Amino acid sequence: SYELTQPPSVSVSPGQTARITCSGDALPKQYAYWYQQKPGQAPVLVIYKDSERPSGIPERFSGSSSGTTVTLTISGVQAEDEADYYCQSADSSGDVVFGGGTKLTVL
Amino acid sequence: EVQLVESGGGLVQPGRSLRLSCAASGFTFDDYAMHWVRQAPGKGLEWVSGISWNSGSIGYADSVKGRFTISRDNAKNSLYLQMNSLRAEDTALYYCAKDAGIGVWLYYFDYWGQGTLVTVSS
Numbered sequence: 304s305y306e307l308t309q310p311p312s313v314s315v316s317p318g319q320t321a322r323i324t325c326s327g328d329a330l331p332k333q334y335a336y337w338y339q340q341k342p343g344q345a346p347v348l349v350i351y352k353d354s355e356r357p358s359g360i361p362e363r364f365s366g367s368s369s370g371t372t373v374t375l376t377i378s379g380v381q382a383e384d385e386a387d388y389y390c391q392s393a394d395s396s397g398d399v400v401f402g403g404g405t406k407l408t409v410l
Numbered sequence: 411e412v413q414l415v416e417s418g419g420g421l422v423q424p425g426r427s428l429r430l431s432c433a434a435s436g437f438t439f440d441d442y443a444m445h446w447v448r449q450a451p452g453k454g455l456e457w458v459s460g461i462s463w464n465s466g467s468i469g470y471a472d473s474v475k476g477r478f479t480i481s482r483d484n485a486k487n488s489l490y491l492q493m494n495s496l497r498a499e500d501t502a503l504y505y506c507a508k509d510a511g512i513g514v515w516l517y518y519f520d521y522w523g524q525g526t527l528v529t530v531s532s
Contacts, residue, residue, distance in 0.1 A: 336518040338455070345505060345522040346455065357520065389455050393517035397469055399445070399457035
């Protein structure tokens with residue numbers, strides 16, 4: 304199976320825009336998904352199929368894709384957005400792959 | 411409201427076995443594939459295994475292939491993970507997760523349980 308690469312950490316001030324990237328060779332052919340995980344809690348899906356937002360997820364969360372990189376963008380970051388974020392995809396054989404996770408710190 | 415409640419975790423010695431269960435409610439269980447995802451302490455997420463709605467299609471991560479067996483009982487709205495030959499590196503919080511696709515595998519997860527902790531240590 305292949306790998307998804309994320310930066311270990313991203314820091315941003317409240318109200319600013321946070322961008323978290325995820326790179327993988329199969330991403331041009333496979334959808335990417337994003338999960339938010341706060342300490343002591345289960346992951347929550349925030350973006351599916353590269354750029355779709357589930358119901359109940361704030362509009363400030365968006366996703367985009369370009370070549371082998373997908374990006375989770377959080378506009379107008381709030382303190383409550385501080386969490387670990389994981390990208391996820393699946394390879395052609397159906398094996399699920401997660402990125403290593405990015406810790407978002409709101410300064 | 412979708413609920414996934416895992417159970418069966420605990421402390422187990424290396425080489426021994428453990429069976430995890432996940433009780434599902436709030437959706438039509440036999441319409442969806444289900445998965446197990448684990449998270450070692452302080453580490454990231456790792457997909458462990460998935461099973462289609464009718465148990466006709468099953469997949470495993472290479473790290474557990476040959477040692478773990480996933481199954482489901484649609485009559486009981488339950489998902490299981492039989493873990494044999496456990497190793498220290500299997501120590502993790504094990505999450506039950508619902509596939510987002512109805513009748514098909516979409517390979518992503520729209521609902522997660524709170525997890526059950528498995529500790530493998532002598």
